[in-house]
Amino acid sequence: MHLDELQWFVVLAETEHVTDAAAELGISQPTLSRALARLEEQVGVPLFDRVNRRLRLNAYGHILLEHARRSISEIRTATERIAELRDPDTGTVRLAFLHSQAGWYVPDLLRRFRTEAPRVRFGLFQGAAHEIVERLAGGEADLAITSPRPEGFRWRGLYMERLCLAVPREHRFARRSRIRLADAGAEPFVALAPDFGLRQLTDELCVEAGISPPVVFEAMEIPTMEGLVAAGFGVAVVPVPRPERAEPGAAYVPLSESSARRQIGLTWHADRPLPPAAARLAEFIMQNVHEFE
Template identity: 55%
Template sequence: MNVGDLRWFVVLAETEHLTEAAAALGTSQPNLSRSLRRVEAAFGVRLFEREHRGLRLNPYGRIVLAAARASTVAVDTAQQQIDALLDPDSGTVRLAFLHSVATGIVPDLLTAFRAEAPSVNFGLREQPSHDIVHSLESGEAELAITGPRPDPAVFGWHLLQRQRLCLYVPPGHRLAGRHRVNLAEAAEEPFVGLRPDFGFRRVTDDLCRAAGFTPSVAFESTDLTTIDRLVGAGLGVAVLPGGAVRGTESGATPVPLEGIRARRDIGLTWRLTNNLSPAADRFRTFVRSLRQ
């Protein structure tokens, strides 16, 4: 028994006439009879009483009819949902991204893409970089905006932005007017940073370690805007990507860090062995077409 047998059973149960049902279904009476036998065999009972003028649904048949109607509706609904997801004009893009790009790159890309494809939906996941890799591996995300680049043997990559890292300092700070700053000059400063489970926190710690010190952390947050405002309030300094925080008037001043390590690459990535949905493939093509 399959879904097709249940669909035929519903028509037969509604007409209670083998000839009429076969004509409505565009099949032969023998085919319809064989389908009915499969349904009855699956449930182990007769579902109709045979009468001179046709068939009459019995109590068992009425139970199966209710279940068959519900089942076929559920299957049709699932197919409609899958078709919608597979539609490049109205499907859903499952996109993961770093917390530190949530206020810049991500809204910019989504705004630009939705001008071209306004009916495409996005299922967004804001995650640390290691969780993003897991989401791509499991299929929970099809695409991700992350950095640094994951294993090139496993993941495709399109560079979106090479970010200069900056030391954000309070208004009037002794380093505020500098064109560049060596991070070692902030060794005695209190730092405001992300929590240790965030990938960019490890970037900060690695830079400080390379500069010869371990930062004294005054406060840990999960939000870049909070960090920016706390720096502006004079709580400490912070290492952040230049331009990562928008729309605030905290007064915090970004000073670019010296050194080749004081940058990070942000890109769009995807698992090479996974087939993207049409909507996700359309988004990837769109992103690749943009000038960096």
């Protein structure tokens, strides 16, 4: 069943006159009559009653007319949405990012980008690194801002985050200018859940330091960790926060290990071309890397 023939049928159903419908469509009467015959053969019933050499839409025809109008409308909408998606000025970008980037980096990035491309729309998702990779792999995200670098995807490093040990304000480590992770081996730790990238990095740093601290709570977000640290539940390895986002009840002591850092990067599917709007955002990010550090 061809879309053109469905559109012809709708016009014929509305006019109930072959000559008038053919003239409106700009096709010959025989062409329209053959198209109607094919359509009736496909559905298995006549769609019009022939009364005194005129057509009258019958009950079968009314059913097809209802669904034909709906189908044509849906296809037009889909075509318009595809055209918008292909337009770098009006398309939609599906962007995934880490929870830790939601507080400042991503909002600042999107605010600046929208001054350049105000009609681009966004579908946003924040989650753990493994959830972000799943979305990229499944085609549910175009771009992602994440860490660590996922295997099998394109990658552009954006900036480095130094890691520190968050401790309660009154803790004996709070006044130190720097600390070795090994010094905190006997402290209770608050950490992210095991499938988070930062937790995996924390575990690796603990192995390097030769410690195996007790984990008293596994959180889903860094602010939760920091809040529990401030409440005296333990210490935590977290990125050095921006001053305005620091937990007032916690002190942040830089870790002395050179490996105590993580790279935040932009990643996308290696074998799938980016939609134009997503490609435009990726180019904007890469051209302005240092503006967002």
